[in-house]
Amino acid sequence: MSSTNRTVVVTGIGATTPLGGDAASTWDGLIAGKSGVGPLEQDWAAEQAVRIAAQIAVEPSEVIPRPQARRLDRSAQFALIAAQEAWKDAGFTAKAGEDASVDPDRLGAVIASGIGGVTTLLDQYDVLKEKGVRRVSPHTVPMLMPNGPSANVGLAVGARAGVHTPVSACASGAEAIGYAIEMIRTGRADVVVAGGTEAAIHPLPIAAFGNMMAMSKNNDDPQGASRPYDVERDGFVLGEGAGVLVLESAEHAAKRGARVYAEAVGQGISADSHDIVQPEPEGRGISHALHNLLDNSDLDPAEIVHVNAHATSTPAGDIAELKALRKVFGDHADHIAVSATKSMTGHLLGGAGGVESVATVLALYNRVAPPTINVQNIDPEAEANADVVRGEARKLRAEGRIAALNDSFGFGGHNMVLAFRTV
Template sequence: MERVMITGMGAISPIGNDVETYWSRLVQGESGVTSIPTFDASRYKTRIGGFVQDFDPEARFGRKEARRMDRFSQFAMAAAEEAWEDSGLILEQVDRERLGVYVGSGIGGIQTLLEQEAVLRNRGPERVSPTLIPMIISNMAAAMISIKLGALGPSLSPVTACSIGNTAIGEAFRLIRYGIADVVIAGGAEAAVTELSLASFGNATALSTRNHEPTKASRPFDAGRDGFVMGEGSGIVILESLSHALRRDARIYAEVIGYGASSDAYHMVATHPEGNGAHQAMKSALLEAGITPGEVDVISAHATSTEVGDRSETLAIKRLFGEHAYRIPVTANKSMIGHTLGAAGGLEAIALVQSLREGIIPPTINQEQADPICDLDYVPNLARKADLEVGMSNSFGFGGHNAVIVIRKYKE
């Protein structure tokens, strides 16, 4: 079986529109959560979110191409372009029949849908855009990337809610591992902070209402947490077989060594209170990686800042790792960028790779009041230097979808 490497990365996030900026601000513990800048949220329970700043799609893609893509596809395309350039791959030297794209989105083009629904009601059916459907369907990010590169290999848009990024990376990992593809562009994208989604999540009491302190609203594992903060962005990685990477003398960032997936089979939106599905996914990922729990040096937690979710993930970690759980640093990137839904797994995988490469663990900010159940080492408030070899990244989604990947520092 092939070993699977990460050779390129691209990020669009609330704290930076490239990997270097995103990582630098993450390590500094900077929050990208602000008051909502895109619409009047005065009537909403929650009036904050994690928004991508200074992103000009027309400058990036040209007016015509930009207008054919919803914002989530624009994010995915921008992150994929950065990742491709970062990888050093030359399209003419890649077997395009063995070049795949696994990029998903949980909600897809909801902003385009809302805009065109308004056109229908106010201006009539004759004025509705003929590109509405291709712009809103969630597979379009993967499709547009495939079209851009002429990638003829397998193309997939997984829809596993907030675990999409890890599902995409994990399934792409296996695609390469079993010799079906040489290179796969993998990750997720989301741009769903709209009036409708904010109202729905708010009425479900899932969102933080700490509107007066946006930067302190997302606080995973802290006893004062009151819900998650919606965010947007995209995280894309280039996965490549080791043999393919070595043939072209590629720079290798890290190695994906395991993937585990499971279902809670419990509830439409609630996490299993004891973290059964999370435990199973982590256990499966370690089994495929061929390592023991004691070999994991850092965990990038799903950690959305909800009471049940954070507690159940903590319980799952304790159950799997035993006493070692108290010796593993657990970091929560969502404390700074909010919950970017389908983009979360990709963005958090990038951060984990950077941690392994540089020996720095980003902090979990807004740690002020201890929760007696959430009593692990969450790297509170300040980044930490550490000797790291193996990291685990957790992603869990509505409907009980769980996806976990294990990444190791590259060794020849």
């Protein structure tokens, strides 16, 4: 089937995060304003300037059989757990081919990671140095490959229409979902399993981010450390986990009687071309991505009632994003409920767009926006440019069709905006 205008819908969701081992517990944690951040108790953390992180709530060893887990990098373990949940949630009972409702040649997988198998790479290098060549795992290469999570998800569900791995730093997970939307819209696939994963809580990444002055050093108050829009914000908190959606053509979903969470309206993409790590301070690239989304979809700006913001808790990035929203939507920005869920999950890097897309879809489905926690003293620029949901969850408009955006931006100047809408 070839088409360039097929409607794409979300029929399955899955997640494993610092708030819970599945999408339901993660959502409950978000709505309750729960923080997943805590102290790092590993021996290596004692010498770090940053000694906090948002570690996974349920270890993969509790879900994946040990022989299988030993062949997967931690990032691939997260991706597989989230993907299997989303696959089951979408109503599929077996891998493609075995489940007659999906053709493996019409099924794709797009799972992103910003860093890939970094823990495998660094741990196996330690093995090489300390124990010698013969002790290095023969599974090292397929474990460290950035496409390892996507490849393993593709194998698990039986995808043959294409298995892909976008890498665009912290925009990676959102870019994966955007790519999946286009796979379906252009007729390459009927169903795509898409999202993002990351597992980078390791001494080297934490030391490197810490030395960049990018991460919060609020070690005395871990749960209050990720504080987007607060005047005292001092950097992000590293998190880990994965979020995955099952995307499907509306026609295919209707044919098999699938439950639909939301329509995946489209994507907007741009690049800042400003700096390798610093955001463009006025949000010009973000504005361009938003205009790109509106110009290439049937989305009415008046439908937009919610934004799950990128909002990492950095001084420059948080405000640039809100300036862009104000520039594009004008006075309508006063009627858009902005949530910064990284205040609870930490920053999952390449996994952020996946987890936050799950949150955005559930916000529409339940018509409620999660809170932004830890905003004790809101930055005046944030307050002037946006309606930030603070303290507790907020109900969204109860009647009519509504839409929400998920923003994701990454080192290198990558900007990605996804739009979802009620059906």
